[in-house]
């Protein structure tokens with residue numbers, strides 16, 4: 092009995108020691124980010140607001156929209172109010188709305204925020220699918236107040252205004268369907284988010300005799316669209332009809348969960364899931380259904396073959412590869428160094444920005460390493476990177492990874 096009590100105490104000490112170590116917030120995290128039990132969120136009213144004197148109307152009645160209020164200041168000036176789903180929250184101040192008018196006119200829209208400040212340069216679209224940045228002469232920002240001012244030429248045709256291209260769950264459904272048409276790609280829905288949206292899963296392989304695996308996830312954070320653009324190119328490159336990719340698919344299985352936080356994305360959140368939680372701080376406690384589903388799906392897959400590499404795509408102010416600390420031993424030694432060296436060889440003009448870090452925070456990268464001994468990288472893409480640059484780097488990064496993994500086994 093005594094022995095059992097001592098063992099229990101020892102286990103408790105070990106577990107609580109680990110939990111303390113694995114629950115460090117990151118330097119830029121707001122208070123409470125590593126508390127991942129459910130928090131209350133505020134739902135934005137979904138509505139269309141019209142002004143009879145000018146014929147102007149705005150709407151947030153679409154997936155990915157974020158517009159909490161909108162009012163008229165004078166004949167041509169309006170204020171848009173943008174709030175996060177809850178706070179404190181990382182300053183990823185997402186906004187998206189549609190605007191039109193009875194007759195053509197130029198309007199000024201002041202973007203104002205609570206619990207955050209202006210971050211994303213406005214993108215415009217006439218159809219919700221193809222986007223271009225707002226002309227710079229039509230944009231100004233007030234850094235002291237954290238606001239931005241947009242001049243918009245509007246008329247009877249809808250103009251979409253958004254922090255980034257709208258890449259909502261519908262676009263992910265199209266993406267997985269597109270790839271699932273290939274004979275070596277299999278699509279499944281492995282579970283559902285808190286609000287019942289599907290969590291998509293892709294399995295890529297050409298042989299049952301594969302020797303190792305690569306796990307890929309993205310979009311834990313709703314506004315991080317450039318990470319999604321990189322992920323899509325990266326995965327398409329793994330699926331391309333080329334000798335390298337064909338050889339790779341004979342030897343490796345790739346498992347992809349491209350949209351981990353569909354609720355946050357479709358609800359136009361700044362950071363969190365429908366329970367107000369930063370999912371990329373829940374990889375130790377697993378309080379949220381989305382992280383539990385990813386955990387269970389990958390843990391099951393890892394039963395029979397080793398996991399050599401894991402990638403989690405995100406966005407931030409600049410391109411950066413958050414890698415593991417150099418003293419950590421992974422299934423394939425120094426595979427991350429070899430990957431980044433190969434990427435440099437393929438893109439000599441691309442300055443590789445690598446930032447290795449320890450295991451202190453409850454992020455997916457650390458879970459991939461601690462659970463599977465996999466090399467793991469958080470692949471961060473700059474918010475305002477030119478989109479053709481994102482594609483060029485992601486394509487080279489995928490080819491570099493295939494090459495070094497094939498050389499290593």
Ligand SMILES: [Zn+2]
Pocket residue numbers: 312315371405406
């Ligand atoms: Zn992120």
